Amino acid sequence: MPEVPARPPAPGRTPFGSRLGAAMDEHGPLCVGVDPHPVLLDAWGLPRTAEGLRRFTLTVLEAAAGHAAALKPQVALYEPYGAAGFAVLEELFVQARSAGLLTVADAKRGDIGSTMEAYAAAWLGEESPLAADAVTLSPYLGFESLRPALDLAARTGRGTFVLALTSNPEGRSVQHVGGRESVAASVCAAAAAENARFPGTGGQPAARAGLGSCGLVVGATVGRALTELGIDLTAVRGPLLAPGYGAQGARAEELPAVFGAAGGQVLAASSRAILRRGPDAAALREAVRRSAGELAGALG
Numbered sequence: 001m002p003e004v005p006a007r008p009p010a011p012g013r014t015p016f017g018s019r020l021g022a023a024m025d026e027h028g029p030l031c032v033g034v035d036p037h038p039v040l041l042d043a044w045g046l047p048r049t050a051e052g053l054r055r056f057t058l059t060v061l062e063a064a065a066g067h068a069a070a071l072k073p074q075v076a077l078y079e080p081y082g083a084a085g086f087a088v089l090e091e092l093f094v095q096a097r098s099a100g101l102l103t104v105a106d107a108k109r110g111d112i113g114s115t116m117e118a119y120a121a122a123w124l125g126e127e128s129p130l131a132a133d134a135v136t137l138s139p140y141l142g143f144e145s146l147r148p149a150l151d152l153a154a155r156t157g158r159g160t161f162v163l164a165l166t167s168n169p170e171g172r173s174v175q176h177v178g179g180r181e182s183v184a185a186s187v188c189a190a191a192a193a194e195n196a197r198f199p200g201t202g203g204q205p206a207a208r209a210g211l212g213s214c215g216l217v218v219g220a221t222v223g224r225a226l227t228e229l230g231i232d233l234t235a236v237r238g239p240l241l242a243p244g245y246g247a248q249g250a251r252a253e254e255l256p257a258v259f260g261a262a263g264g265q266v267l268a269a270s271s272r273a274i275l276r277r278g279p280d281a282a283a284l285r286e287a288v289r290r291s292a293g294e295l296a297g298a299l300g
């Protein structure tokens with residue numbers, strides 16, 4: 001890793017890792033995915049329009065408030081609505097903050113550094129109406145190509161989740177390449193180095209209180225991959241966003257075996273398994289509570 005001077009968060013702003021750790025301690029390790037698939041809008045009796053998208057989004061937000069640590073809107077499902085879709089995302093970010101929910105924009109951005117600056121400004125910049133608490137990033141143009149986002153997140157007290165071991169089976173064909181020196185292991189090592197640069201994260205135990213702001217995406221479906229690839233996620237000292245719980249088949253009771261000693265760092269994401277319970281607000285809230293309870297039981 002090249003030497004890059006550490007930049008502390010802006011004065012007065014608590015770093016994302018600390019804010020997420022506190023939210024997980026208070027509400028448990030559930031991140032509710034906001035994935036307004038067209039078929040879900042149909043099932044909810046909502047039109048496939050920006051207004052349908054808005055009603056879906058705000059209903060999920062209300063059901064999650066007080067019962068989950070974070071919301072993760074899937075940006076791809078807002079983009080087909082153009083400017084109106086982005087306006088709904090902007091509203092979500094404002095309302096979530098008022099409701100005490102952290103936000104992770106699942107945008108999976110990654111590009112050459114100069115373009116990355118623009119993506120960083122859009123999703124993490126103080127001036128941007130689309131600024132979330134954290135954004136997902138793709139490291140496949142090289143981890144260091146993400147530098148503008150990593151540095152801007154650190155300056156603004158926001159966070160990043162870098163794809164390491166994704167929940168889809170196809171991910172193995174790239175991420176597992178190299179065996180004990182795998183692509184995934186190099187992403188994990190780079191995230192660990194990133195978190196070690198900031199005082200208050202390096203050298204502490206991998207408890208929620210000591211979480212850094214550079215997180216990873218590690219699917220709940222990866223089975224024994226961490227052991228097979230020799231990856232120790234406690235060394236990353238960052239939060240682990242774990243999609244795959246729920247609709248993709250991973251169960252809460254399997255998570256301790258998947259994540260081992262890093263279980264306390266896991267923020268499990270679930271979208272369709274919860275969203276299928278709508279549009280009834282009480283049923284949706286009950287689905288959120290049930291998932292939150294299962295995960296708290298499994299991961300603490």
Ligand SMILES: O=c1ccn([C@@H]2O[C@H](COP(=O)(O)O)[C@@H](O)[C@H]2O)c(=O)[nH]1
Pocket residue numbers: 033035074106165166167168217219243244245246247248269270271272273
């Ligand atoms: O490895 C990854 C990275 C991101 N995702 C996203 O999470 C949700 C999962 O939705 P479910 O309905 O709970 O399956 C979705 O937005 C994916 O794009 C992922 O699944 N795996």
